[in-house]
Amino acid sequence: xxxxxxxxxxxxxxxxxxxxxxxxxxxxxxxxxxxxxxxxxxxxxxxxxxxxxxxxxxxxxxxxxxxxxxxxxxxxxxxxxxxxxxxxxxxxxxxxxxxxxxxxxxxxxxxxxxxxxxxxxxxxxxxxxxxxxxxxxxxxxxxxxxxxxxxxx
Amino acid sequence: xxxxxxxxxxxxxxxxxxxxxxxxxxxxxxxxxxxxxxxxxxxxxxxxxxxxxxxxxxxxxxxxxxxxxxxxxxxxxxxxxxxxxxxxxxxxxxxxxxxxxxxxxxxxxxxxxxxxxxxxxxxxxxxxxxxxxxxxxxxxxxxxxxxxxxxxx
Amino acid sequence: xxxxxxxxxxxxxxxxxxxxxxxxxxxxxxxxxxxxxxxxxxxxxxxxxxxxxxxxxxxxxxxxxxxxxxxxxxxxxxxxxxx
Amino acid sequence: xxxxxxxxxxxxxxxxxxxxxxxxxxxxxxxxxxxxxxxxxxxxxxxxxxxxxxxxxxxxxxxxxxxxxxxxxxxxxxxxxxx
Numbered sequence: 001x002x003x004x005x006x007x008x009x010x011x012x013x014x015x016x017x018x019x020x021x022x023x024x025x026x027x028x029x030x031x032x033x034x035x036x037x038x039x040x041x042x043x044x045x046x047x048x049x050x051x052x053x054x055x056x057x058x059x060x061x062x063x064x065x066x067x068x069x070x071x072x073x074x075x076x077x078x079x080x081x082x083x084x085x086x087x088x089x090x091x092x093x094x095x096x097x098x099x100x101x102x103x104x105x106x107x108x109x110x111x112x113x114x115x116x117x118x119x120x121x122x123x124x125x126x127x128x129x130x131x132x133x134x135x136x137x138x139x140x141x142x143x144x145x146x147x148x149x150x151x152x153x
Numbered sequence: 154x155x156x157x158x159x160x161x162x163x164x165x166x167x168x169x170x171x172x173x174x175x176x177x178x179x180x181x182x183x184x185x186x187x188x189x190x191x192x193x194x195x196x197x198x199x200x201x202x203x204x205x206x207x208x209x210x211x212x213x214x215x216x217x218x219x220x221x222x223x224x225x226x227x228x229x230x231x232x233x234x235x236x237x238x239x240x241x242x243x244x245x246x247x248x249x250x251x252x253x254x255x256x257x258x259x260x261x262x263x264x265x266x267x268x269x270x271x272x273x274x275x276x277x278x279x280x281x282x283x284x285x286x287x288x289x290x291x292x293x294x295x296x297x298x299x300x301x302x303x304x305x306x
Numbered sequence: 307x308x309x310x311x312x313x314x315x316x317x318x319x320x321x322x323x324x325x326x327x328x329x330x331x332x333x334x335x336x337x338x339x340x341x342x343x344x345x346x347x348x349x350x351x352x353x354x355x356x357x358x359x360x361x362x363x364x365x366x367x368x369x370x371x372x373x374x375x376x377x378x379x380x381x382x383x384x385x386x387x388x389x
Numbered sequence: 390x391x392x393x394x395x396x397x398x399x400x401x402x403x404x405x406x407x408x409x410x411x412x413x414x415x416x417x418x419x420x421x422x423x424x425x426x427x428x429x430x431x432x433x434x435x436x437x438x439x440x441x442x443x444x445x446x447x448x449x450x451x452x453x454x455x456x457x458x459x460x461x462x463x464x465x466x467x468x469x470x471x472x
Contacts, residue, residue: 016169027194027242033263034187035256037389041180051388052313054381057365082388089180094389103188103267104300110186111260114389120367122381123388124313137314140385147257190472204471205396207464210448235471247472267472273450275464276471277396290397293468 002070003077006062008053010085012092019097022077029076031103033110035096041089045131049138051093053084054122065116069098072112073105080113082123112151119148155223156230159215161206163238165245172250175230182229184256186263188249194242198284202291204246206237207275218269222251225265226258233266235276265304272301307374309342311352312383315359318352328374335361336370338380352382360385390457392425394435395466398442401435411457418444419453421463435465443468 003022015034023029039049066078079097087093096113100106125138156175168187176182192202219231232250240246249266253259278291310323332341339356342349353359361368363377374380393406415424422439425432436442444451446460457463 014169016167023191023243027197030191030193032187032189032191034185035260036185037256038176038182038185040183040254044180052316053388054310054312054362054365054383057362057381060365061367090176101193103190103264107188107260107264107267111256114256114260118389119386121388122312122362122383122386124384125387126313137384138387140387144389205399206471207393207395207445207448207466210445210464213448214450271472272469274471275395275445275466275469277467278470279396290467291470293470297472 002075004063004066004070005077005079005081006059006066007081008055008058008062008084009081010083012083013081013095015092015095015097018079018081018095022079022097022099026076026099028101029099030101031106032097032099033103033106035094035110035114036092037094037114039087039089039091039093042127042129042131042133045129045133046089046127047129047134048089049087049093050126050128051084051087052124052126053082057122058082058084061121062117065113065120068116069109069113073100073109075100075105075109078109078113080117082117082121084123115144115147115151118144155228157216157219157223158230158232158234159212159219160234161208161211161215161237162234163236165236166234166248168245168248168250171232171234171248175232175250175252179229179252181254182252183254184259185250185252186256186259188247188263188267189245190247190267192240192242192244192246195280195282195284195286198282198286199242199280200282200287201242202240202246203279203281204237204240205277205279206235210275211235211237214274215270218266218273221269222262222266226253226262228253228258228262231262231266233270235270235274237276268297268300268304271297307377308379310379310381312381314384315352315382318348320348333373334370335363335368335372335374335380338374339370339382358384390460391462393462393464395464397467398435398465401431403431416456417453418446418451418455418457418463421457422453422465441467 077099098106098109230252234248251259251262362381445464
């Protein structure tokens with residue numbers, strides 16, 4: 001069984017600290033892929049994102065997506081940390097890390113995890129700032145649905 | 154022009170320190186992908202890898218591969234650090250990081266960079282240890298050629 | 307059963323959660339949406355575009371034709387925008 | 390011109406680099422390999438499987454039919470195994 005670390009938290013995270021357990025004491029891991037999703041400032045008009053989530057289901061759904069990835073690729077470790085609450089531009093929102101013996105599966109699994117988390121994990125972003133979109137909820141993108149669908153089943 | 158940081162060095166590297174300049178002062182970056190290639194211990198029989206490179210050409214070839222990636226995807230930053238010399242199991246060999254507004258291109262470019270570096274950058278690995286392969290040069294893999302060829306052109 | 311509302315569904319309903327007791331004729335998620343819409347303008351507004359609102363039964367995504375059966379918790383929310 | 394050898398090509402030739410002065414009849418990389426093989430058993434061993442040895446002219450990958458022309462540096466090495 002791959003080592004899995006899954007968490008929803010308000011606080012920012014330190015990528016090096018969080019990913020260290022995936023490598024600790026291991027001599028067989030050849031590849032580590034990380035994805036960090038950052039809050040963009042939308043040209044300066046965004047002051048903050050407010051991320052609402054469904055406590056309980058968010059963790060469970062991330063777990064299901066991770067289990068799906070582990071069934072598809074021979075992974076040694078998977079880490080998913082998703083933040084909630086108020087996030088300022090430049091701050092990280094989500095961290096996904098995958099480890100494996102070879103690079104192909106670590107890359108594929110990290111991208112798969114992001115595509116699936118985007119469309120399946122119960123998180124919603126509201127925009128705050130001085131732009132015309134302030135107060136609006138971010139709309140789901142058809143491109144994200146298409147990205148998730150390309151993995152099949 | 155994307156910010157590019159390219160280096161060949163003997164010393165280990167700190168991923169957080171190295172990737173920080175790609176994000177510094179930027180509010181428009183939404184995605185950061187990193188790939189770290191680690192030295193595997195081959196079940197305990199490998200004591201070290203000795204990485205030989207072609208000084209001058211290694212840097213130039215990495216530069217060409219990075220320029221190729223920048224021509225294919227709208228990237229904001231690219232980092233490539235490749236180590237040379239003696240590397241112990243568990244230590245990092247190569248770090249690739251890409252930043253972009255959206256995740257798709259950061260993932261694609263990072264994977265492309267690794268596939269191309271594997272087959273084009275002039276580095277060669279020799280194995281040292283107590284296994285039957287000690288003293289042998291690592292052989293190029295057909296799978297790596299196939300991986301590079303799938304990107305076309 | 308417990309009903310939870312998130313994001314703009316929550317804002318339009320005006321509640322984060324509530325206890326509901328739908329009649330026995332309410333069998334599916336779609337039935338429940340129809341029943342909720344009859345409870346007031348706020349629900350009408352939240353479910354105006356039923357195709358857009360997603361549902362989860364006991365914390366797992368479901369389609370409108372899913373049977374509610376013995377589920378203890380149902381949640382309604384817009385398409386997810388995390389990551 | 391300067392000739393450089395890397396990895397097992399270097400080990401078989403027994404040199405990391407040397408100055409070479411091929412005759413005018415040596416036009417291509419393949420010509421140069423043939424000429425080097427005539428210089429001794431070490432070169433013969435290094436280029437025994439010519440298809441496997443790669444070449445770079447002035448630090449850029451080239452095919453065996455590439456013209457040497459005015460290149461100042463040629464390198465021979467096995468397929469790359471970095472990354």
